[in-house]
Amino acid sequence: MLAKSTAVFIVFVLNGVVFGSWAARVPALAAQVGATPAGLGLSLFGVSVGLIVAAPIAGRLCAAYGSRAVMVLGCVTGFIVLPVLGLTTSPLQLGLVLFALGLTVGTLDVSMNIAAVTVTRLLDRPLMPVFHAGFSVGGLVGSLAAAFSAALAWSPLRQFTILAVLGVVAVAVIVTSLPAEAGERSRTRSGDVVAAGPSPMRRPVLWLLALIALFSAVAEGASADWSALFLVRERGVPDSLAAAGYSVFSIAMALTRLSGERVERRWGPYRMLGFGAFLAAVGLLAAVTIPVPGVAYIGFAFAGVGLAYSFPVTMSLAGAAGRRADGTGGEREIGFVTTIAYAGFLGGPPLLGQLAQWSGLGFALGAAAVIAALIVPAVLVVIRARRRECAPPAVGAPTM
Numbered sequence: 538m539l540a541k542s543t544a545v546f547i548v549f550v551l552n553g554v555v556f557g558s559w560a561a562r563v564p565a566l567a568a569q570v571g572a573t574p575a576g577l578g579l580s581l582f583g584v585s586v587g588l589i590v591a592a593p594i595a596g597r598l599c600a601a602y603g604s605r606a607v608m609v610l611g612c613v614t615g616f617i618v619l620p621v622l623g624l625t626t627s628p629l630q631l632g633l634v635l636f637a638l639g640l641t642v643g644t645l646d647v648s649m650n651i652a653a654v655t656v657t658r659l660l661d662r663p664l665m666p667v668f669h670a671g672f673s674v675g676g677l678v679g680s681l682a683a684a685f686s687a688a689l690a691w692s693p694l695r696q697f698t699i700l701a702v703l704g705v706v707a708v709a710v711i712v713t714s715l716p717a718e719a720g721e722r723s724r725t726r727s728g729d730v731v732a733a734g735p736s737p738m739r740r741p742v743l744w745l746l747a748l749i750a751l752f753s754a755v756a757e758g759a760s761a762d763w764s765a766l767f768l769v770r771e772r773g774v775p776d777s778l779a780a781a782g783y784s785v786f787s788i789a790m791a792l793t794r795l796s797g798e799r800v801e802r803r804w805g806p807y808r809m810l811g812f813g814a815f816l817a818a819v820g821l822l823a824a825v826t827i828p829v830p831g832v833a834y835i836g837f838a839f840a841g842v843g844l845a846y847s848f849p850v851t852m853s854l855a856g857a858a859g860r861r862a863d864g865t866g867g868e869r870e871i872g873f874v875t876t877i878a879y880a881g882f883l884g885g886p887p888l889l890g891q892l893a894q895w896s897g898l899g900f901a902l903g904a905a906a907v908i909a910a911l912i913v914p915a916v917l918v919v920i921r922a923r924r925r926e927c928a929p930p931a932v933g934a935p936t937m
Contacts, residue, residue: 553675587639588859611645623694666797754881789841817843
């Protein structure tokens with residue numbers, strides 16, 4: 538049997554494979570359904586909506602039934618939905634299936650982060666960045682598989698069907714090794730008292746963590762969506778080399794995440810977030826203000842390094858904020874923070890697109906740099922809010 542940490546890492550890889558494989562075949566899917574650029578944009582909107590709808594529901598399901606059942610459900614259904622993408626014949630069908638894919642990926646995203654928090658608690662090791670490196674590796678594997686399939690002139694249906702079979706088999710192999718913590722319903726039936734705690738919406742620290750995740754999502758999305766176009770239009774880089782801008786960003790992020798456990802033990806989560814955000818802001822600003830193509834690539838690499846820890850560390854802190862005295866908890870908190878972060882992925886690209894339309898790509902990426910820099914003061918406020926929550930009540934103070 539695999540170690541729990543290895544099994545959860547594999548789930549992160551599988552999630553990345555699902556994302557990377559379909560995202561890289563978007564041009565083929567657009568041609569398959571005959572979508573115009575506007576129609577394709579509306580179809581792709583379905584993924585983001587599905588992610589936002591699924592995240593809070595997945596958090597509640599994990600709290601009630603445990604993360605393993607929800608994680609397996611999200612992973613298996615995600616692989617099953619993939620071949621359906623290859624059967625779509627209109628932009629409307631594509632949008633509806635992408636909405637379903639967003640539901641499954643959102644469910645998997647939340648549940649695997651909850652499972653990862655469970656493993657970090659069991660092992661007492663800050664492994665969240667390492668788990669998220671698995672997602673980055675999976676995204677790279679999925680995109681390479683898509684490129685290989687396209688080179689062989691395979692249709693999306695053929696590629697996705699093969700991937701679905703392999704993915705379901707992989708889930709079957711690791712399912713018994715995944716952490717199987719009891720949900721609230723199981724603990725209630727066994728006579729254990731479950732204290733749910735206050736609603737995440739009533740806790741300022743969770744809103745602040747969600748804000749950090751939101752800023753990180755916007756900055757990361759800007760690097761992913763606009764780096765290649767910026768290099769072509771603003772720096773005169775050929776199309777064949779411009780795509781390497783995002784590759785540099787992604788590889789830098791993956792490698793940085795692999796060293797996350799060692800860095801967190803040395804510096805702690807808050808310094809990781811603050812210094813990383815500063816580094817990302819400096820990198821993006823350098824890319825847009827120094828008119829040298831080589832500097833732009835270095836800037837995107839800095840952004841990948843700086844943003845590498847933002848999402849995993851924020852998820853870890855959200856889980857810690859929801860931890861109960863018995864060592865369980867954090868499911869609703871992670872679902873809440875993830876939902877807000879997905880809003881960044883949903884609203885960030887069109888917002889920055891409008892800025893690029895009005896003032897140029899350089900200005901839009903500069904705005905993303907400012908947004909990344911805002912993580913630094915947000916981290917300082919989170920530290921203060923967390924200290925207030927953990928401080929014992931004053932003697933004689935009324936209790937609720």
